[in-house]
Amino acid sequence: MIRVGLVSMLFAYAGVFLATILGLWLFYGWRRARRRHRERIGLFQCRLCAGWIRRGGPDGLVRCPSCGAINEQTITGNDI
Numbered sequence: 001m002i003r004v005g006l007v008s009m010l011f012a013y014a015g016v017f018l019a020t021i022l023g024l025w026l027f028y029g030w031r032r033a034r035r036r037h038r039e040r041i042g043l044f045q046c047r048l049c050a051g052w053i054r055r056g057g058p059d060g061l062v063r064c065p066s067c068g069a070i071n072e073q074t075i076t077g078n079d080i
């Protein structure tokens with residue numbers, strides 16, 4: 001049987017917890033940067049299916065090629 005002290009267990013617990021928080025922070029930062037890059041090159045997400053759509057003309061409405069929903073071009077992302 002492996003003997004582990006209370007202090008070692010607390011350090012291991014804190015290490016796993018902090019590594020999880022760091023991993024989530026990096027993942028969401030990467031995802032946010034990817035979304036900003038896509039918005040910068042002229043894409044936005046469909047409100048219904050979250051597919052990426054290229055901005056169209058000056059009329060303000062674009063039909064999603066995936067689901068057929070009509071989206072406003074001013075929408076800059078899906079907050080779901």
Ligand SMILES: [Zn+2]
Nearest residue numbers: 046049064067
């Ligand atoms: Zn769609």
